[in-house]
Amino acid sequence: MQKMFMNSIGIVTPQSLFFKEPLALQSGASLSDYTLVYETYGTLNADRSNAVLVCHALNASHHVAGTYEGQARSQGWWDNMVGPGKALDTNRFFVIGVNNLGSCFGSTGPMHTNPATGKPYGAAFPVVTVEDWVHAQARLADALGIQQLAAVMGGSLGGMQAMAWSMLYPERVRHCLVIASTPKLSAQNIAFNDVARQAILTDPDYHAGDFYAHGVVPKNGLRVARMIGHITYLSDDDMAEKFGRDLRGTDYQFGYGVDFEIESYLRYQGDKFSEYFDANTYLLITKALDYFDPARAHNGDLAVALANTQAEFLLVSFTTDWRFAPERSREIVQALVKNNRKVSYAEIDAPHGHDAFLLDDHRYMAVVSSYYDKVWQQIQTQFHATPQATHREAA
């Protein structure tokens, strides 16, 4: 059957769940009275065996696929991946997208009121980790009545969450899809994150995180942070291909306005980002990235960290990704192989750098698609096939 990669899931609606019970965080702090915003696509089958959790990266959210009613250009961030007939096929799977704690897209975060003070958390919002997020996501799965996920999937920081799931809840994850990710940030990765944070923290409009009360936003800092980040998402070659040394005008301007197209593009990206993203969230999420290092508790031995996993794995990396290079994915693969885990690995020759994990590449999509075919077949044979599924297979 030819899959329809063009179809979107259509209009979707976010939902939210309130959690009263305190969540103990890795920092020692705890968070109570928090809300998680999420979306689901497709139908949970009768034996609840077809749920797939999609974890988001730095600037994304629960809005993985589909569009919002009446909102033009509101496609989910992985709409090319998730939908009817797509690589992660919502005709087969019940897909969950959840916004992480500390985000600025709905789940409880720095912009929300701290019940202890009656004011926005600001910089007082606890620094959360990838593991904290996973524990919160597990509570959401509990609330949705899902004991075991067919798969957890994510790219970049989302891939770290998928990995953490396989270690923290080994019996609850059948498949783990880790895309364009890394077992830990390098010194250079941390360095870029810290410069971005410094740009925000030293922006006078940051006001030690309480900018909400001042009616301002540290836009300049956020803008620079995003520009730095954006450079690391693209490959040198891709930038050369797309922008090269193309000038905006016909000649050098001999000033500090825009000379080169790449400047115009990056400044635009920075401007746009600084208009919608929360500075405290940016700080917090980059810290979650920096802190992720599951091997740390095991003398740096990733194989030991992954020893208790039970899932099967798909790892995907992209050749021109210099942020989380293929080598970093291979470290994970090797640690899994050392544990005799079932692991598939695809290194996609794509020019788009780290961003490739969000883009259409037929080989990439084919790898993920065929992996989910396998997941689906396992469900078919190991669990009772649902009516929807039967219907689809007959179509």
Place this chain on the structure above:
Amino acid sequence: MQKMFMNSIGIVTPQSLFFKEPLALQSGASLSDYTLVYETYGTLNADRSNAVLVCHALNASHHVAGTYEGQARSQGWWDNMVGPGKALDTNRFFVIGVNNLGSCFGSTGPMHTNPATGKPYGAAFPVVTVEDWVHAQARLADALGIQQLAAVMGGSLGGMQAMAWSMLYPERVRHCLVIASTPKLSAQNIAFNDVARQAILTDPDYHAGDFYAHGVVPKNGLRVARMIGHITYLSDDDMAEKFGRDLRGTDYQFGYGVDFEIESYLRYQGDKFSEYFDANTYLLITKALDYFDPARAHNGDLAVALANTQAEFLLVSFTTDWRFAPERSREIVQALVKNNRKVSYAEIDAPHGHDAFLLDDHRYMAVVSSYYDKVWQQIQTQFHATPQATHREAA
């Protein structure tokens, strides 16, 4: 003869020359009443055939070698390269270091008084190019009575100046040493420069370049700019080796202070830089980097751009330099070979990234040293040997 690499030239003193005649700049503007600060080491021989001009990069100056009287830790930025018995041997050569126009280390720049307004130039200091600098340097050579340079040498942005000399004054350069450089910046290079500029330009303390009048300095912007730059000077591997994920304390701090050693290092570098470097100079020098593209006037054909050169060339690159990768040096080599120029090329397997050009590496120093042996032998055979030279050879 065993060279003495440990010797410094000792105490040196900067000199300055005032130029009244307007210098026509590439932008169309012109600069008159300017001063160039410079240093010289060694002795100009009788037939003035042993002069070597050393061009500086972004944050360096005329102070190439030696120390200043009574100033501890005042070594010149290439003191490991230039001195008695060193690779560029001041017992043989008359070495000139000159501070470029627009710098903040003595030559006329944004901090100086604009004769037209009686106030500091600030952002009104004309944007100068590599070629403008070379024309100014040529006037200094004129003033010193040097018609032809035995060599022009530089690393990074300094290498661009050496290259520009070979094209603008082909008959005045016998040897051209271009180290860790590039024929033009890539889109990614420009992107990093522009983010750095944006950090400065959007710092409220920048005051559109007139911060001098406000008694402030855009320290936060400069600090972030330097941190970004610094990341690009080091290799990923070198950072991993030196800092890895080493923590400052014993555990994660769950805040936005220093967690990792790399953060501490970069913040320190940023702080230090922002205390002595001028923001307008930073903007201006990064623009000179961005604009350098000698092939631009020749439909992108570097070989055509280099066709009128007469010098012999030494190109050196470093394997882990991802700012100006070996590939960029090879482009220059190929364009020179296409022109049947004499060119030597060394690709040094060094772990230190772009910064390697400033560091001691015995293979690197040996390459430069033996190249200068050749330059020296040519002087010996083609020109009259000076008494000093004879003396040294007999030593």
